[in-house]
Amino acid sequence: MRQINIAILGCGVVGSGVAKLLIEKQQLLESRIGVSLNLKYVADLDTKTDRGIKFKDGVFISDANKAINDPDVDIVVELIGGKTIAKDFIVKALQNAKHVVTANKALIASYGNTIVKTAIENGVDFAFEASVGGCMPVIKSIRESLVANHINSITGILNGTCNYILTKISQEGCPFDLALKEAQNRGYAEADPFLDVEGHDSAHKLAILTAIAYGMEINIEDIHVEGISKITPMDIEFAKEFGYAIKLLAISKNCLDKGSVEARVHPTMIPIALPLAHVNGSMNAVTINADATGETMLYGAGAGMMPTASAVLSDIADIARNIMAVDIADTKSAVMSENRINMASNISGRTRVPILGFQAKNIRKIPILPITDISTCYYIRLAAEDHPGVLSKITGILGSRGISIQSVHQKGRRENGPVPVVMITHRAIEKDVQLALKEIASLDAIPEMPVVIRIEDY
Numbered sequence: 364m365r366q367i368n369i370a371i372l373g374c375g376v377v378g379s380g381v382a383k384l385l386i387e388k389q390q391l392l393e394s395r396i397g398v399s400l401n402l403k404y405v406a407d408l409d410t411k412t413d414r415g416i417k418f419k420d421g422v423f424i425s426d427a428n429k430a431i432n433d434p435d436v437d438i439v440v441e442l443i444g445g446k447t448i449a450k451d452f453i454v455k456a457l458q459n460a461k462h463v464v465t466a467n468k469a470l471i472a473s474y475g476n477t478i479v480k481t482a483i484e485n486g487v488d489f490a491f492e493a494s495v496g497g498c499m500p501v502i503k504s505i506r507e508s509l510v511a512n513h514i515n516s517i518t519g520i521l522n523g524t525c526n527y528i529l530t531k532i533s534q535e536g537c538p539f540d541l542a543l544k545e546a547q548n549r550g551y552a553e554a555d556p557f558l559d560v561e562g563h564d565s566a567h568k569l570a571i572l573t574a575i576a577y578g579m580e581i582n583i584e585d586i587h588v589e590g591i592s593k594i595t596p597m598d599i600e601f602a603k604e605f606g607y608a609i610k611l612l613a614i615s616k617n618c619l620d621k622g623s624v625e626a627r628v629h630p631t632m633i634p635i636a637l638p639l640a641h642v643n644g645s646m647n648a649v650t651i652n653a654d655a656t657g658e659t660m661l662y663g664a665g666a667g668m669m670p671t672a673s674a675v676l677s678d679i680a681d682i683a684r685n686i687m688a689v690d691i692a693d694t695k696s697a698v699m700s701e702n703r704i705n706m707a708s709n710i711s712g713r714t715r716v717p718i719l720g721f722q723a724k725n726i727r728k729i730p731i732l733p734i735t736d737i738s739t740c741y742y743i744r745l746a747a748e749d750h751p752g753v754l755s756k757i758t759g760i761l762g763s764r765g766i767s768i769q770s771v772h773q774k775g776r777r778e779n780g781p782v783p784v785v786m787i788t789h790r791a792i793e794k795d796v797q798l799a800l801k802e803i804a805s806l807d808a809i810p811e812m813p814v815v816i817r818i819e820d821y
């Protein structure tokens with residue numbers, strides 16, 4: 364049986380999971396793929412800590428370069444994380460004509476375009492299913508299953524840590540810091556949890572999905588990002604009263620008829636009746652709206668050792684099948700030896716599915732709509748002095764900017780001091796809302812900056 368040699372770089376949580384699957388599921392993998400996946404190296408600076416895995420002699424090494432430079436290695440799996448050493452190893456491996464698999468969403472979001480170019484130039488594959496949504500096959504679904512669709516929108520809960528925190532606050536009244544600590548203890552959070560809590564991890568994932576959905580270059584810089592650190596239990600309770608749940612959503616919309624796309628990450632109120640509102644704990648989910656299929660929803664574990672390792676294995680299996688297909692083509696025809704050289708310089712010959720879902724020549728730079736230009740409904744919470752005429756001033760300012768109010772609730776009554784006033788607007792342009800709120804905040808009767816949460820009421 365044909366043997367494909369694999370080197371894993373980084374034996375942390377996910378690296379150990381991938382090694383375990385390769386060893387423990389060897390028979391299943393062989394019977395499904397038709398090749399033997401041989402774990403040739405696992406490279407990690409720390410070879411002393413017990414990972415609970417019995418490696419064959421010479422497999423567990425400290426020098427990643429040994430694996431990258433070994434001509435027998437077919438696939439390098441980068442699971443070190445970060446954007447420095449990991450990037451160098453990936454680029455070197457691609458230049459050495461090795462296929463590369465990674466789960467490193469931060470790296471792809473920042474350097475994906477150049478890494479993809481390097482892979483294409485070297486006629487090898489670069490695969491990253493595990494970078495978005497853990498075990499949910501969202502990249503495969505968009506690139507392959509929905510190949511005949513124009514994607515209208517993608518709406519996802521893509522960060523398990525934030526979803527866990529919001530669920531704990533909403534269902535148990537758990538304090539934010541305690542919920543974060545629990546998420547960290549469960550191994551969901553990034554090494555730097557700021558990336559989770561402030562929405563950047565979701566943005567990295569959204570940058571990847573947006574690129575493969577619309578045939579555009581990966582663009583992280585222009586994605587608007589807000590995290591959940593300013594969400595209060597009070598807003599979660601008010602949201603429930605209005606029939607909404609608050610989720611950190613990654614939203615991408617096709618506005619190609621106007622020459623742009625939307626891509627934004629922020630806490631969002633969604634109707635409690637929506638399936639996404641019931642995605643709780645560390646679970647992830649994504650809804651893909653496409654022209655032929657309508658709405659498709661994926662739901663699954665977005666983080667954790669084995670779910671993420673499972674996604675890495677799906678990439679390894681795809682690449683192994685591609686290698687087999689090229690081998691078969693080579694043996695079928697003597698003429699193929701000539702063609703094979705041609706194919707090596709042409710990604711669509713070497714890899715069945717283009718890395719970013721579209722043929723490289725069709726990938727464009729498409730602008731992301733500035734957040735000020737989006738149009739949606741808004742939840743606005745003000746602390747307002749409870750005096751006659753205050754509400755009419757507020758509604759007057761909103762009205763003068765063309766912002767129509769759907770409902771207003773004053774919560775409680777106080778002779779001295781502010782009371783919460785909560786409003787839901789009809790659809791409005793973000794820049795009008797921002798200008799109106801600035802004006803409202805300057806009123807004497809408004810002692811604090813208003814809180815705003817966008818509503819997606821599909």
Ligand code: HSE
Nearest residue numbers: 522523524552553666
């Ligand atoms: N920190 C990420 C999360 C891990 O919480 O979802 C998976 O990418």
